[in-house]
Amino acid sequence: MDVFLDTFLNPAVLAKYAPAILEGAVVTVILSVLIVLSGIALGTALACLRAYRVRPVSALIVVYADILRALPPLVLILLFFFGLPNVGVTLSASLVLYVVLTLVLAAFAEEIVWAGITATPKGQWEAARSTGLGFTQALGHVVLPQAVRMVIPPLTNRAIAITKMTALGMVIGVPDILGQATTAQSFSANASPLTLAAAAYLVLFLPFVIASRWLEARFSGPGG
Amino acid sequence: MSDARPGHPALQVRALNKSFGTFKVLTDIDLSVDQSEMVFVLGPSGSGKSTMLRCCNRLEEPDSGEILVGGAPLTGSGVNLNAMRQRIGMVFQSFNLYPHLTALGNVTLALRRVQKLPRETAEAAAREALDRVGLADRAGHHPAQLSGGQQQRVAIARALALRPEVMLFDEPTSALDPELVGDVLAVMRDVKAQGMTMLVVSHEMKFARDAADRVIFMDGGRIVEQGTPEQVFGAPREARTRAFLGRLHG
């Protein structure tokens, strides 16, 4: 038991590296917020664009969404981080992580919001158009608000899953929670920083996981 | 009892044709509705009556033919469709209220976004329209909080508020519980009393007999017979009309 405490919850090590992990937590939170905002905004914009059903545009959006959903994010992160500098584009590790996860979340968000748009009853379009609203107005004021409401639970789940992937930044040296913790672990030759990192992730993400459970129960309930 | 003004057509349909794929739904429909006239369209399901109605605001695109509203063309290229649709109110079988907006929000949306009225003006107009359908006190309710009859009355207010020249009703009471039908019909009667031009697809025979100025019977995508309610219900000329009415009376 003592060995266990000494290895995973060593007070001296915990105290020494807590500030670094806190700094990492700030990086994780900032990246997560930016990724969620821009990923969902981009995905929603793409889904709206697809609603105009201009064939080549829709096809491009579908190909984009399929590829970004099929590729492991880590592959994209390595491609961006190691491949781009050789063609003259050098992005910082944090920026690579932000760009890749935003693009991935956008792909999933596009598919999810699009499903919401197609699930909105045709009568809603007709009622809006019959009062003289244009296509864009009907989409923006009538269809999209309903579509987004319908897909809040899957969108929340996907956003959580993808913001958790900020931990992948450790592989390219982003100083997020996991990055700080692995550095600390190798300096201290002790596993406590990893325990602290795991705890930090739980503190950050558990509320959202629980909230998503509540959202799902609420949205699938009677009268949804 | 008719307030209709013969010789002053509000809605004209000329040589309208429409197919879905290889299936001919409407064949050479000619129809004129005078100002303040209420015309009822009857017919078995699949007779094309709903499609004809939906062509009258181009929710269905006619294959050929001409539609005029107040003398202005609705069909053809170069028509400002959204502007024209302001002149044609539409009431749907399934209400199609926007579930994320209140009753007031449902009515004000087009007033604000299409007619570009300022919020206060739009809300005043919407409240007036809701008052006309007897739901001024429900302005802040969402559709889910209203009964079916109330929802349909809000939908009528949504169309009325735009001050259309013609209103189209597509089976407005078919989705309602029997005890809620009366309120909606009373509102329609009131709208007619105020001089609205109305084209109604419905199975409410008693209402048609009492309130309509003219009844049209459609079958197989054609207008088979038309006349006053007394003529069509009392002494139908065509065998198909007699068969249809006979089936209804069982």
Add this chain to the structure above:
Amino acid sequence: MDAILAQFFNLEIMAKALPLVLKGLGVTLLICAVVIPLGLAGGLLAALGSVSRNRALRWASIGFVDFFRALPPLVLLIFIYAGLPFAGLRLSPFAAVTIAFFLNNSAYFAEILRAGLLSVPRGQGEAARSTGMSATQTLAWVTLPQAVRNVLPDLLSNAVEIVKLTSLASVVSLGEMLHAAGLVRSITYNASPLMLAAGLYLVLLWPLIRVIGRFERRIAS
């Protein structure tokens, strides 16, 4: 343009990398073959727990699921692979990957299967029990088949996520496809091996994604 071609689509380097990357693909598939059935089994147990009438069991199952849904899988993997050795427990990369992904996938599969179980009308189970079937028989022959059918697209989507997840094994030097491609990249300083791996992931997963989309549309309609 030439620089992009040379950096990302260098066929010569791709050809050299191919044998190693294909071997990596074999390891990727092996991990999937182990982890997907394990995750399904663990997920089913946790799902049954989470719909159980026993309050303690229900909360323990939900706690397990939420814990591992909140913890990034890479954190879990590094904790098991790099943390446990300090306590004297040294696992092979494969064992570490298997345990980490088992825990992670069980949580995700549990959540999906739970939704599936809840989607089956109560009367189905009651009807089966009324004919004398045991609780286990009822689950195996009546409830579970319907539950699985109702959430089949989600189960398949999660399987796709697991194939993508195996790429994390490269971080603990398990020689799966991304690790192999990364190795050749670090020797050649050229991103083409990574493109090759990306291409193989696409070949593997794109058809699945299309099929899932079709399933979803069929269920929606």
